[in-house]
Amino acid sequence: MEKNYNLTEFLCTFLALVSSISLVQPTSAATTPSAYTNFVKTRCSATTYPAVCIRTLYPYASYVQTNPLKLCKTALSVAIQGAGNTSAKVSKLASRRGYYSRMEAAALKDCMYDVKDAISELKQALGAMTRLGGADRQFQWANAKTWGSAAITDLESCLDGFAGRKISPALRANIKSFVVPPQRLISNALYLINHLYQQ
Numbered sequence: 001m002e003k004n005y006n007l008t009e010f011l012c013t014f015l016a017l018v019s020s021i022s023l024v025q026p027t028s029a030a031t032t033p034s035a036y037t038n039f040v041k042t043r044c045s046a047t048t049y050p051a052v053c054i055r056t057l058y059p060y061a062s063y064v065q066t067n068p069l070k071l072c073k074t075a076l077s078v079a080i081q082g083a084g085n086t087s088a089k090v091s092k093l094a095s096r097r098g099y100y101s102r103m104e105a106a107a108l109k110d111c112m113y114d115v116k117d118a119i120s121e122l123k124q125a126l127g128a129m130t131r132l133g134g135a136d137r138q139f140q141w142a143n144a145k146t147w148g149s150a151a152i153t154d155l156e157s158c159l160d161g162f163a164g165r166k167i168s169p170a171l172r173a174n175i176k177s178f179v180v181p182p183q184r185l186i187s188n189a190l191y192l193i194n195h196l197y198q199q
């Protein structure tokens, strides 16, 4: 999306900061105390896609323990991972020269930017979540939600680009299968963030 270029450029200054936040590594569930896996299960059960939430966050249960903030940050990290996977898949399709019609190639290119924007926004959301300890907690919390919603919107923009009649149904289905999983991960992360300060 053309209008996002300036925004993305503006964000780059921030990203240097945020990129220092490393993703948590998963651990074996076998040795994880059940209090920790139960915590993930309980928190996930109310999200929009509970099965996705449990499957993707269980491996981090021993890191999260029973800390709701850690769970939110981990959910965002997993969403960043998922969107990163989508980015790689879309880029791979976009690099097939001469294979797609002009409209399809243009939609793939736009989608690449949409997904990259979504990743930047998710990193901003994660950055805001790490700043919740300060006096501006409410502001950072609102920021995290705004960035997360923006990421979902950007992924939706990618899908919209493949809605036209001139796009092959096979390509449309392919893109959908790449984009829907991270949308669900973000949606779950947003739910967890929204309910961070509620029991």
Ligand SMILES: *[C@@H]1O[C@H](CO)[C@@H](O)[C@H](O)[C@H]1NC(C)=O
Pocket: 056, 078, 079, 081, 082, 085
């Ligand atoms: C991303 O891709 C890697 C490699 O295929 C996979 O192990 C990982 O589970 C994927 N992560 C998400 C969140 O989709």
